[in-house]
Amino acid sequence: MGGPARLAIDSANASKHEHMALGVDNLLKQLERRYSRYDPTSLVSLINARAGSGEATELDTEAETLFDLAGQLWEASDGLFDITSGVLRRAWDFRMGSIADPERIEALLPLVGWQHVERLGNTIRLPVAGMEIDLGGLVKEYAADAALQFLRDCNIESAMIELAGDVATLGRQASGQPWQIAIQAPDGGPPIRAVSLVDAAVATSGDYARRITHNGHTYGHFLDPMTGWPVSGPSSVTVIDQHCLTAGAVATIACLKAGLADHWLNASGLPWLMIDAQGKASGPILEG
Amino acid sequence: MNRLPPPSPLLRSLGRTLAVLPTYQAIPAWSDAPPAFTEVGLRYSRYSEDSIAQDKVIFGDRDRYDIDVTQLWIEAPVGSAWSVALDVQNDYQTGASPWFVGINQEGQPGVIMSGASIQDNRVEVGVTTRYFWADGNAGFNVTHSDEDDYEAIAMALDASWNTSSDARTWTVAVSSSRDTVNPTHGVIPVFIDEEKLDTQSGYFGVSQILSRTAVMRFGLNYTYSEGYLSDPYKFNDARPGTHERIALSAGIRQFLINADASLQADYRYYADSWGSDSHTLELAWAQNLSASLLTPYIRYYTQRQADFYNVVADRAARFYADDYRLSSYGAITLGARWSVAIGDWTLELEAERYQSDADWGLYDGEAAPALVDFWRAAIAATWRFD
Numbered sequence: 001m002g003g004p005a006r007l008a009i010d011s012a013n014a015s016k017h018e019h020m021a022l023g024v025d026n027l028l029k030q031l032e033r034r035y036s037r038y039d040p041t042s043l044v045s046l047i048n049a050r051a052g053s054g055e056a057t058e059l060d061t062e063a064e065t066l067f068d069l070a071g072q073l074w075e076a077s078d079g080l081f082d083i084t085s086g087v088l089r090r091a092w093d094f095r096m097g098s099i100a101d102p103e104r105i106e107a108l109l110p111l112v113g114w115q116h117v118e119r120l121g122n123t124i125r126l127p128v129a130g131m132e133i134d135l136g137g138l139v140k141e142y143a144a145d146a147a148l149q150f151l152r153d154c155n156i157e158s159a160m161i162e163l164a165g166d167v168a169t170l171g172r173q174a175s176g177q178p179w180q181i182a183i184q185a186p187d188g189g190p191p192i193r194a195v196s197l198v199d200a201a202v203a204t205s206g207d208y209a210r211r212i213t214h215n216g217h218t219y220g221h222f223l224d225p226m227t228g229w230p231v232s233g234p235s236s237v238t239v240i241d242q243h244c245l246t247a248g249a250v251a252t253i254a255c256l257k258a259g260l261a262d263h264w265l266n267a268s269g270l271p272w273l274m275i276d277a278q279g280k281a282s283g284p285i286l287e288g
Numbered sequence: 289m290n291r292l293p294p295p296s297p298l299l300r301s302l303g304r305t306l307a308v309l310p311t312y313q314a315i316p317a318w319s320d321a322p323p324a325f326t327e328v329g330l331r332y333s334r335y336s337e338d339s340i341a342q343d344k345v346i347f348g349d350r351d352r353y354d355i356d357v358t359q360l361w362i363e364a365p366v367g368s369a370w371s372v373a374l375d376v377q378n379d380y381q382t383g384a385s386p387w388f389v390g391i392n393q394e395g396q397p398g399v400i401m402s403g404a405s406i407q408d409n410r411v412e413v414g415v416t417t418r419y420f421w422a423d424g425n426a427g428f429n430v431t432h433s434d435e436d437d438y439e440a441i442a443m444a445l446d447a448s449w450n451t452s453s454d455a456r457t458w459t460v461a462v463s464s465s466r467d468t469v470n471p472t473h474g475v476i477p478v479f480i481d482e483e484k485l486d487t488q489s490g491y492f493g494v495s496q497i498l499s500r501t502a503v504m505r506f507g508l509n510y511t512y513s514e515g516y517l518s519d520p521y522k523f524n525d526a527r528p529g530t531h532e533r534i535a536l537s538a539g540i541r542q543f544l545i546n547a548d549a550s551l552q553a554d555y556r557y558y559a560d561s562w563g564s565d566s567h568t569l570e571l572a573w574a575q576n577l578s579a580s581l582l583t584p585y586i587r588y589y590t591q592r593q594a595d596f597y598n599v600v601a602d603r604a605a606r607f608y609a610d611d612y613r614l615s616s617y618g619a620i621t622l623g624a625r626w627s628v629a630i631g632d633w634t635l636e637l638e639a640e641r642y643q644s645d646a647d648w649g650l651y652d653g654e655a656a657p658a659l660v661d662f663w664r665a666a667i668a669a670t671w672r673f674d
Contacts, residue, residue, distance in 0.1 A: 072305055243306075
């Protein structure tokens with residue numbers, strides 16, 4: 001999944017723990033094999049390799065649902081959340097810290113746009129060579145929810161999983177207390193706030209770790225699919241919902257909405273916390 | 289602890305997309321807890337019977353009953369494990385009702401209606417106190433009802449338990465009431481002074497969550513009444529001194545993800561010691577609209593007449609009655625409910641049309657000329673606050 005994983009299971013049976021942990025680990029690996037664009041044998045890599053060839057790829061229910069969700073999020077975000085925008089990364093290299101060449105961005109823009117993706121029945125097809133699907137963000141959060149469902153199926157009533165900063169919880173801790181989760185500050189300072197979760201998840205989206213500063217401008221990691229340039233969004237957004245996948249989607253779209261992030265978050269109805277580019281924190285989680 | 293609010297339309301629609309996957313179908317676990325807020329509600333409804341047809345009436349006012357019902361209720365949490373509720377209802381009733389059935393000049397049965405229009409006001413007050421624990425709750429209710437010619441006092445106890453990871457709920461309830469009839473000596477002659485009747489009732493039910501989208505329930509009810517059970521305002525009405533009733537009910541609610549609507553079906557079978565039995569089938573479709581819920585429904589009812597019912601009562605028999613409510617007939621109701629949430633308020637509107645006919649029933653019998661058709665409409669507003 002590309003990030004640290006932490007699993008806590010509260011049950012009286014210690015050997016059951018080990019079994020469960022292995023099971024969760026296995027599940028996460030399976031999801032990675034199926035959806036990682038770095039793995040040449042994955043479903044996503046197959047779809048991307050067939051771009052422009054005319055060949056459609058059949059999807060199972062899980063993949064179909066993830067793509068359905070991606071489409072709904074694309075609509076709900078007015079096109080800002082777009083899983084085909086990953087190709088723009090070729091113009092930006094955040095690790096190198098260099099700013100993009102506008103001509104390169106112009107050349108990549110025709111390959112971006114969920115509206116171009118062809119969905120027919122349970123198949124998917126990318127009509128133009130060079131187009132790419134990236135499910136990375138959604139699958140990471142789906143994995144947390146799926147891991148908890150696996151534990152629920154094994155009659156576990158108390159567990160917590162953390163995957164790359166997102167946390168999902170099942171029931172309460174064995175002591176009867178809710179799971180206490182600390183929301184980290186983007187700059188690595190002391191935690192901003194602790195939240196109590198029971199059967200809920202908290203997801204954080206933000207690009208504080210991956211920004212480029214050039215000529216006094218800071219360029220964030222979230223790219224606008226329409227222009228190819230970064231949006232000037234908040235440093236980080238944290239959202240709580242019943243499931244990690246929906247919390248994460250709302251948080252990511254908030255980052256893409258930039259100046260309109262707080263409107264979007266309020267309309268979602270979910271508890272949220274935002275740290276803006278200047279480091280100022282706001283949101284109902286702070287007040288609650 | 290953060291309590292998540294009801295989902296916004298966007299989250300509801302994302303939830304619908306995801307509900308295909310088992311991961312997003314987990315049955316939510318509730319623990320029984322008192323309401324988190326106080327609720328105050330006001331409801332007004334009007335029930336209006338069609339006038340009796342000219343060819344069905346022999347004598348009297350053709351205008352039948354109109355009833356205006358106003359209800360006020362308050363329910364509030366008390367501490368962390370209790371709640372208390374107060375219900376007040378006022379019924380204002382006007383109109384004429386069938387006094388007895390005779391034979392008209394064409395040899396057909398016809399109704400002699402009660403003389404002038406009656407006007408009657410009934411007030412009912414009930415108090416319920418409820419206790420909650422982790423797996424269930426129990427309530428105790430006392431209700432008193434008062435009008436010029438009738439008084440009733442009733443007590444009820446109910447309890448429910450959640451089991452099986454909260455997917456199943458068992459409910460039991462018992463109640464007892466004492467009614468006192470003091471018929472008004474007015475336009476219609478009445479032949480009793482004061483009479484009493486006692487009723488005992490028990491209910492047992494189970495509700496089972498079948499999946500994230502479906503719930504099923506079964507119920508069984510037994511009621512026993514003893515005392516004066518006849519209608520003092522009917523000339524030809526002499527009913528047995530005891531009445532036993534059982535009712536079996538079943539219902540299912542299935543939420544259909546793609547339609548964003550729930551299909552609801554309910555069936556009830558009733559049988560009693562007076563020889564009557566009945567079937568009720570109701571189908572409803574609760575459709576989520578962008579900001580409200582619209583539920584059209586249809587109900588079919590059919591009953592078999594009581595043993596001692598005749599279209600023109602047989603006064604020579606030990607028990608006799610010509611009350612249309614004891615005859616064989618079928619009835620169809622078409623209605624709709626609409627509710628919308630506006631901030632802390634909920635507004636509900638409801639309207640239904642009921643028509644009955646002896647030919648619509650599954651059972652043969654002597655058709656009562658006084659079978660009734662009516663309109664009913666209601667409006668309610670509920671306010672919830674911390």
